[in-house]
Amino acid sequence: MNQLHLKAQIQQLGQVRYTPAGLMALDASLKAESEVIEAGKPRKVSLEIKAVAVGEVAKQLQALGVGGQAVFRGFLTHQRNGRGFIAHVTVIEPAAAEPGSI
Numbered sequence: 883m884n885q886l887h888l889k890a891q892i893q894q895l896g897q898v899r900y901t902p903a904g905l906m907a908l909d910a911s912l913k914a915e916s917e918v919i920e921a922g923k924p925r926k927v928s929l930e931i932k933a934v935a936v937g938e939v940a941k942q943l944q945a946l947g948v949g950g951q952a953v954f955r956g957f958l959t960h961q962r963n964g965r966g967f968i969a970h971v972t973v974i975e976p977a978a979a980e981p982g983s984i
Contacts, residue, residue, distance in 0.1 A: 884957045886969050889977050890914040891951045893930060895944065901936060908940040909933070912954060912969070932961070933969040942974045951977045 896909035915928045933954065935943040946952060955973040960966075 884959075886956045886958055886971075887953065888912065888914050888931075888955075888969070889916070889951070889953050890931075892943070892946055892948050895948055898940075898944070905937045906940045907934060907936045908943050910935070910943055910971075931969050932966070933971050935971040935974075939971055939974060943971065946974070953977055 890912040891914075892910055893913045894911040899907050899909075901907050910933045911930060912933050913928070913930045915926070917924050917926050919925070933956075953975040954969065954971045955975065956969055956971040958967050958969055961968050
């Protein structure tokens with residue numbers, strides 16, 4: 883199963899483009915920071931990942947803007963050049979507040 887579920891912040895947005903089918907597409911860079919448990923010990927992790935959204939989801943991504951935070955759901959695939967991977971965002975949900983945050 884290939885599913886992505888990532889609470890992240892938008893670091894960068896690319897230029898709006900359109901698919902051959904005429905759908906809006908928008909590239910982005912997402913940054914996620916969290917604490918996970920590995921081998922019974924807490925570990926802080928941080929990552930930056932390239933992402934793309936198409937259609938209505940691209941409009942939602944654009945509306946969030948740089949600095950916007952949300953939960954991004956979708957799937958991972960290889961980049962066109964075959965180097966690395968890219969997250970295809972299919973759903974954007976509001977980010978839940980962390981316990982103790984304002």
